[in-house]
Amino acid sequence: MRYSGGVAEGFGAVADAFSRNFAEDAELAELAELGAAVTVFAGGRKVVELWGGVADERDGRPWERDTIVPVFSCTKGIVGVCAHLLAQEGRLDLDAPVARHWPEFARAGKEAITPRMVLGHRAGLPVLDRVLSFEEIAAWTPVVRAIEEQEPLWEPGAAHEYHGHVFGFLIGELIRRITGLTPGAYFREAAGDELGLRAWIGLPPGELGALARLAEAGGRPPLPGPESLVTRIVTMNGALVFPGLDEPHGWNDPALLAAEFPGAGAVASATGLAGLYAAAATGVDGSAPLLKRDTITGAVRELTAGPSWSGFPDMGARWGSGFLLDSPGFRTMLGPRSFGNDGAGGQFAFGDDEWGVGFAYVANRMIGHGDARAKRLVAAVRECLSGGPRQ
Numbered sequence: 001m002r003y004s005g006g007v008a009e010g011f012g013a014v015a016d017a018f019s020r021n022f023a024e025d026a027e028l029a030e031l032a033e034l035g036a037a038v039t040v041f042a043g044g045r046k047v048v049e050l051w052g053g054v055a056d057e058r059d060g061r062p063w064e065r066d067t068i069v070p071v072f073s074c075t076k077g078i079v080g081v082c083a084h085l086l087a088q089e090g091r092l093d094l095d096a097p098v099a100r101h102w103p104e105f106a107r108a109g110k111e112a113i114t115p116r117m118v119l120g121h122r123a124g125l126p127v128l129d130r131v132l133s134f135e136e137i138a139a140w141t142p143v144v145r146a147i148e149e150q151e152p153l154w155e156p157g158a159a160h161e162y163h164g165h166v167f168g169f170l171i172g173e174l175i176r177r178i179t180g181l182t183p184g185a186y187f188r189e190a191a192g193d194e195l196g197l198r199a200w201i202g203l204p205p206g207e208l209g210a211l212a213r214l215a216e217a218g219g220r221p222p223l224p225g226p227e228s229l230v231t232r233i234v235t236m237n238g239a240l241v242f243p244g245l246d247e248p249h250g251w252n253d254p255a256l257l258a259a260e261f262p263g264a265g266a267v268a269s270a271t272g273l274a275g276l277y278a279a280a281a282t283g284v285d286g287s288a289p290l291l292k293r294d295t296i297t298g299a300v301r302e303l304t305a306g307p308s309w310s311g312f313p314d315m316g317a318r319w320g321s322g323f324l325l326d327s328p329g330f331r332t333m334l335g336p337r338s339f340g341n342d343g344a345g346g347q348f349a350f351g352d353d354e355w356g357v358g359f360a361y362v363a364n365r366m367i368g369h370g371d372a373r374a375k376r377l378v379a380a381v382r383e384c385l386s387g388g389p390r391q
Contacts, residue, residue: 003052005037005065010384014040014048017380021373022053034215035063036363037270038377041278042385043356044285049271055212055364068198068267069212069362070251072343073164075201075266077273077350079171080299080322080341081280081290082187083115088295091178094119094321098170101177108151117157118170119322120303124152125170126161127229131237134249138259140182143169159309160319164233165240168263171322183262191290195279199272201265203257211267212364214245214252214345220368229310243344243366264344270360277340277351278358289353296353299323300339324350332378333359335389348374354389357381 003022007015022033035053039046055063086092092101094116099106105113110125117123128146136142147170153161163170172183179186184201192199203211223231226238234242244250251257257267275284281296283289291299304319316330323339324331331342333350334357340350346367349360359381361374 003050005048005050007050008045008047011040011042011047011381013380013383014038014377015050017376018050018052021376032365033363033373034365035067035069035212036361036365036373037063037067038361039270039274039359040381041274041282041284041358043390044278044282044287046271046274046284048381051270057215058213063212064210065271066198066210066269067212068200068207068210068269068272069347069364070214070257070343070345071266071268071273071347071349071362072251072264072345074268074273074341074343074347074349074360075262075264076167077323077339077341078187078199078201078266078276079168079175079183079262080119080339081276082175082183082190083119083171083322084291084295084299085190086175086178087115088292092174094298098174101174104148107148110150110152110156113152113156115171115174116303116321118163118167120160120319121163121167122157122160122304123163123170124154124156124159124309125150125166126153126163126309127232128166128237132239134239134256137236137239137261138255140169140260144173147173154309160304161229161309161312162233163263165236165261165263168261168265172260172262182260184260191276191279195275195284197268197272197275199266199268199276201262202260203254203267205258207267208254211254211257214243214364214366216243216245217365217367220366230312245366268360268362270349270362273347273349273360273362274358276358277349277360281351281353281358282356284358291353293353296337296339300325300337332375334378334382334385342374346371346373348378352389355385356390357385 037051040048130146
């Protein structure tokens with residue numbers, strides 16, 4: 001496999017793993033890597049930046065250094081960093097009622113729900129009863145009103161279920177109430193612009209030409225029927241499609257990506273995501289970390305694991321406050337201070353202040369359950385850092 005970019009001395013194993021991902025299962029074309037990128041920061045310094053393959057299989061446009069791609073629920077990690085920045089500044093109390101900043105939220109039995117419950121997928125609001133159109137969701141305010149009307153499905157804090165899209169809109173509205181900015185705009189102001197990160201919640205029109213086109217691998221099992229909870233969660237009651245890449249309002253649709261869907265709608269490059277996590281965990285190029293050690297300690301305290309409220313089997317995922325935690329068997333990272341998120345297409349990004357790492361892998365070939373591409377790359381990073389966590 002020919003790829004572009006480079007690695008620092010001692011990180012050749014990551015380049016080897018990246019190359020093998022393109023060759024892996026090459027006899028099954030739908031499982032071979034199409035286009036992808038991986039970036040790793042260690043100790044605040046970029047040590048891996050690799051990219052290769054095809055950004056758009058229709059015309060063979062190559063993946064470039066600046067290529068961006070939809071990253072699905074990796075968006076939640078961006079929103080999580082924003083929430084913890086506000087908490088660190090004393091502007092948001094994660095353990096006080098959401099209604100402190102959003103009085104209308106307290107309706108229908110939600111007066112005791114805290115931001116931390118939402119960040120841990122424990123608020124009882126994984127899905128909304130109101131059926132909204134795509135246009136209403138993109139307009140933001142109708143979603144906010146539906147959240148205000150919604151009754152929790154269980155006693156808040158007592159159980160968990162993945163809050164797929166509601167996570168982003170609920171925490172996003174808190175960000176808007178506190179800062180006056182939508183979550184995408186606040187992220188750019190708080191971190192994205194200053195750090196030059198190629199990551200956005202709301203695709204800028206000028207970046208459309210750098211966008212990779214998603215392609216679906218064969219063999220993904222279909223979602224259950226439209227009335228099932230999991231389907232309602234991931235499609236917002238059918239207003240969205242999944243994977244539905246090229247259907248109306250599918251995940252290749254510029255109109256969807258330009259709107260702010262802060263639970264799953266970000267676009268980013270690998271370097272943009274890895275740079276955010278490196279900045280959060282260690283700082284980059286000598287700068288102070290965005291998140292203090294005590295802030296990260298609170299973020300990585302386990303809130304959620306095991307079977308969900310609906311009885312969905314335990315997949316091995318562990319959640320802290322806004323972040324997926326190191327979850328061997330589900331998403332292995334580096335250790336107990338790793339925090340990140342993954343995306344439906346196989347994308348994966350995380351930081352770790354103990355190991356001093358910011359990592360991100362993105363791709364446009366969407367492979368379903370059992371996708372091992374990111375796992376191989378993380379294992380290679382661990383091999384390269386075989387000396388263990390920094391002291």
